[in-house]
Amino acid sequence: MNQRRVVITGIGVVAPGGLGAKAFWERIVAGTPMTRLITAFDSTDFRSRIAAECDFDPFQYGFSEHDIGRLDRAALFALTATREAMSDSGLVVDRDDAHRVGVSLGTAVGATLRLEERYRAVSHEGRDWLVDHRLAGPDLYDYFVPSSMAAEVAWAAGAEGPNAVVSAGCTSGIDAVGHAWDLIRDGSVDMMIAGATDAPIAPITVACFDAIKATSNTNDDPGTAARPFDRTRNGFVLGEGSAVLVLEELQSARRRDAHIYAEIRGYASRGNAFHMTGLRPDGQEMAAAIRAALDTARIPATAIDYVNAHGTATRQNDRHETQALKRSLGMHAYDLPISSIKPVIGHSLGAVGAIEVAASAMAIEFDVVPPTANLHHPDAELDLDYVPREARQRKLSTVLTVGSGFGGFQSAMVLAAPEAVAA
Amino acid sequence: MSTAVVTGLGVVAPNGVGAGDYWAATLRGRSAIGRIDLFDVEDYPSRLGGVVTGFDAENHLPSRLLPQTDRMTRFALAAADWAVADADIDRSALTATDLGVSTASASGGFAFGQKELEHLCADGPSHVSVYQSFAWFYAVNSGQISIRHDMRGPIGVLVADQAGGLDAIAHARRSVRKGAPLVLTGGMDSALSPYGLAALISSGMLSTADDPRHAYLPFDRKANGHVPGEGGAILTVEDGDWARERGAHVYGEIAGYAATFDPSPGSGRPGNLRRAVRAALADAGVGPDEVGVVFADAAGDADADRAEAEVIVDLFGPRGVPVTAPKTMTGRLYSGAGPLDVATALLALRDKVIPPTVNVVADYALDLVEAPRPLTASVALVLARGRQGFNSALVVRAP
Numbered sequence: 001m002n003q004r005r006v007v008i009t010g011i012g013v014v015a016p017g018g019l020g021a022k023a024f025w026e027r028i029v030a031g032t033p034m035t036r037l038i039t040a041f042d043s044t045d046f047r048s049r050i051a052a053e054c055d056f057d058p059f060q061y062g063f064s065e066h067d068i069g070r071l072d073r074a075a076l077f078a079l080t081a082t083r084e085a086m087s088d089s090g091l092v093v094d095r096d097d098a099h100r101v102g103v104s105l106g107t108a109v110g111a112t113l114r115l116e117e118r119y120r121a122v123s124h125e126g127r128d129w130l131v132d133h134r135l136a137g138p139d140l141y142d143y144f145v146p147s148s149m150a151a152e153v154a155w156a157a158g159a160e161g162p163n164a165v166v167s168a169g170c171t172s173g174i175d176a177v178g179h180a181w182d183l184i185r186d187g188s189v190d191m192m193i194a195g196a197t198d199a200p201i202a203p204i205t206v207a208c209f210d211a212i213k214a215t216s217n218t219n220d221d222p223g224t225a226a227r228p229f230d231r232t233r234n235g236f237v238l239g240e241g242s243a244v245l246v247l248e249e250l251q252s253a254r255r256r257d258a259h260i261y262a263e264i265r266g267y268a269s270r271g272n273a274f275h276m277t278g279l280r281p282d283g284q285e286m287a288a289a290i291r292a293a294l295d296t297a298r299i300p301a302t303a304i305d306y307v308n309a310h311g312t313a314t315r316q317n318d319r320h321e322t323q324a325l326k327r328s329l330g331m332h333a334y335d336l337p338i339s340s341i342k343p344v345i346g347h348s349l350g351a352v353g354a355i356e357v358a359a360s361a362m363a364i365e366f367d368v369v370p371p372t373a374n375l376h377h378p379d380a381e382l383d384l385d386y387v388p389r390e391a392r393q394r395k396l397s398t399v400l401t402v403g404s405g406f407g408g409f410q411s412a413m414v415l416a417a418p419e420a421v422a423a
Numbered sequence: 424m425s426t427a428v429v430t431g432l433g434v435v436a437p438n439g440v441g442a443g444d445y446w447a448a449t450l451r452g453r454s455a456i457g458r459i460d461l462f463d464v465e466d467y468p469s470r471l472g473g474v475v476t477g478f479d480a481e482n483h484l485p486s487r488l489l490p491q492t493d494r495m496t497r498f499a500l501a502a503a504d505w506a507v508a509d510a511d512i513d514r515s516a517l518t519a520t521d522l523g524v525s526t527a528s529a530s531g532g533f534a535f536g537q538k539e540l541e542h543l544c545a546d547g548p549s550h551v552s553v554y555q556s557f558a559w560f561y562a563v564n565s566g567q568i569s570i571r572h573d574m575r576g577p578i579g580v581l582v583a584d585q586a587g588g589l590d591a592i593a594h595a596r597r598s599v600r601k602g603a604p605l606v607l608t609g610g611m612d613s614a615l616s617p618y619g620l621a622a623l624i625s626s627g628m629l630s631t632a633d634d635p636r637h638a639y640l641p642f643d644r645k646a647n648g649h650v651p652g653e654g655g656a657i658l659t660v661e662d663g664d665w666a667r668e669r670g671a672h673v674y675g676e677i678a679g680y681a682a683t684f685d686p687s688p689g690s691g692r693p694g695n696l697r698r699a700v701r702a703a704l705a706d707a708g709v710g711p712d713e714v715g716v717v718f719a720d721a722a723g724d725a726d727a728d729r730a731e732a733e734v735i736v737d738l739f740g741p742r743g744v745p746v747t748a749p750k751t752m753t754g755r756l757y758s759g760a761g762p763l764d765v766a767t768a769l770l771a772l773r774d775k776v777i778p779p780t781v782n783v784v785a786d787y788a789l790d791l792v793e794a795p796r797p798l799t800a801s802v803a804l805v806l807a808r809g810r811q812g813f814n815s816a817l818v819v820r821a822p
Contacts, residue, residue, distance in 0.1 A: 126544025141626035407566025
């Protein structure tokens with residue numbers, strides 16, 4: 001069977017220090033960390049007091065007071081990224097084609113900000129187990145079920161095809177784009193608005209990562225807090241943001257002469273069946289996901305020109321990921337550039353995978369490998385080329401992006417340059 | 424293309440824990456809707472629910488899992504165990520990477536989340552549980568099931584309000600078609616906690632009736648909202664050839680599926696449920712005349728009931744197909760509802776009997792099944808809709 005091919009024709013990004021895809025790209029290429037002491041709330045009593053925050057003013061993006069009142073910050077991010085992606089791709093969904101356009105939106109923690117805010121109101125700051133439902137407000141259900149955000153995106157895009165939130169923890173972003181890729185490939189739809197969003201910088205999220213010491217506590221020097229692949233690394237830094245892509249079946253994109261950033265060639269997800277927060281040090285399952293993604297792409301490991309790493313800067317992740325790359329790419333793992341953009345934009349949980357797919361597509365577009373900021377002290381155990389601090393110009397035909405998350409989720413996606421698409 | 428068949432059922436429902444008990448209760452028309460007794464509901468305007476009883480987590484789960492799991496995850500783990508046992512899988516013939524998991528959860532481990540929010544607000548951040556980072560999130564059931572059964576194949580989690588359970592089963596079918604021999608799939612929810620019930624009430628979808636017989640009346644002129652329930656089903660889905668080769672008992676095939684989303688409210692344009700049903704039937708390669716029963720979404724809201732009834736009448740003719748809603752006995756189970764209806768449809772096809780809808784005097788030119796009725800056809804259609812416009816349709820076919 002001749003498999004349908006899927007290309008990226010539009011990109012929208014909301015990221016710390018980079019509102020808009022162009023600003024985001026410039027920021028990650030410059031490698032300037034956006035991590036800082038949390039301004040969203042008073043973090044005095046917390047172990048980790050750092051985050052990469054978006055200076056995002058919804059009024060500036062044309063949201064009405066009514067929408068700002070009812071929508072969680074994660075939904076506002078997703079809508080902003082959706083508008084940019086649609087406009088970037090020049091896509092206008094015709095009513096007659098609306099059912100051929102779907103939505104796949106990733107999120108790890110949904111409307112956590114609003115759920116915590118409303119909880120404080122209905123419980124009188126945690127005093128009452130039997131909450132006062134009258135104080136809940138009319139929109140609590142929308143925060144309770146995160147697919148309400150996918151509904152908002154569908155309405156904004158005019159999409160009436162299949163619509164779902166993909167919520168696989170920290171791989172949600174890759175998995176949401178992967179789900180969209182599946183639906184276009186199998187003919188269910190011709191286009192997908194695909195991406196992810198998270199706005200987790202709330203006391204409950206910071207506290208839950210404090211509890212397991214997963215986040216960095218370099219509170220006295222926030223700009224250096226996220227140090228992936230550095231031997232002094234001490235945890236990830238929470239971030240927030242969204243990326244949304246317009247995915248199209250190749251012929252449909254060609255018919256309307258759309259700009260093609262990249263083709264999505266392969267994708268796979270695997271469970272590690274090991275531990276809800278732990279990783280098997282040998283990286284077996286991430287390696288299996290990478291191999292499966294390469295298999296569907298029909299691309300040999302040696303063709304990969306760049307790996308956009310998960311690179312969270314936890315002790316175990318960076319070791320796990322390094323092993324997974326060696327296991328799946330063999331000796332080629334030593335020959336190619338690998339980098340993490342998380343020192344710049346933080347780890348925005350479910351959103352970051354989609355942001356990294358966007359970064360991978362833009363790396364192909366511009367033939368530039370964004371650097372791993374804050375990497376000063378190589379770790380003897382981590383002996384690959386992690387592109388410290390300085391971006392590199394390099395012809396990029398094929399890029400691999402990977403993710404790993406709580407619950408054991410391991411995901412991998414392979415993107416290829418549009419030149420290859422012409423074939 | 425390879426087929427995806429169901430070989431195991433794991434059910435946790437308000438009117439029956441385990442597929443056998445649930446099916447027997449359902450055929451008897453035994454409703455479990457009653458006053459919620461998990462906490463004091465006196466001050467809530469909606470006090471009825473379908474609460475799972477007779478489920479003792481200690482009996483089903485190792486003690487180390489209890490402090491780290493929400494109620495819905497305990498349900499999911501038990502149901503997964505039963506689905507695996509029912510499928511009678513020979514693990515020696517499979518490697519861990521052959522086995523996938525795809526689940527849906529609409530609202531995550533919500534009661535667990537409430538407890539930790541309370542710790543945060545009342546006691547301070549250092550009192551938040553080390554398990555909060557995963558026990559609350561929507562992905563928890565797929566993660567916990569994969570760990571418990573050493574399943575290292577394709578894994579996924581979908582949320583599409585009350586339609587998401589069917590979408591998860593379709594996700595599993597896609598994994599099978601891409602080469603996974605076996606996937607555990609389904610949906611599970613439980614939000615019958617104080618904050619969860621407040622969230623459900625804020626939707627405006629809940630009935631405020633206090634008489635269990637008059638609280639959830641889909642397709643009835645007196646429809647006045649729905650009653651929330653908890654639970655769902657986990658199914659073992661296998662590649663058809665693989666299942667045949669190993670001589671597995673097959674309940675039926677996941678033969679067709681489609682999902683759509685409605686136009687934005689206020690657009691004045693019709694909904695897209697009809698399109699989803701047509702596409703699911705086309706996907707299964709069956710015509711409306713081959714469908715022996717429709718398991719309706721049965722919202723219990725006048726507008727939504729009318730819309731669903733119109734689609735059914737339009738495709739099958741007035742009183743043209745038996746329609747049933749066993750969820751009138753359990754309340755709506757959110758992402759658990761679709762998978763439970765799929766399990767019910769498979770049991771109906773096996774035993775050639777349509778389970779009843781209770782308490783409803785049907786309107787809208789529907790042939791609503793009010794007492795168990797013989798089922799002769801070999802195809803059933805299951806519908807699920809979510810608030811805001813999610814529509815999913817799934818077709819199952821007897822082996």
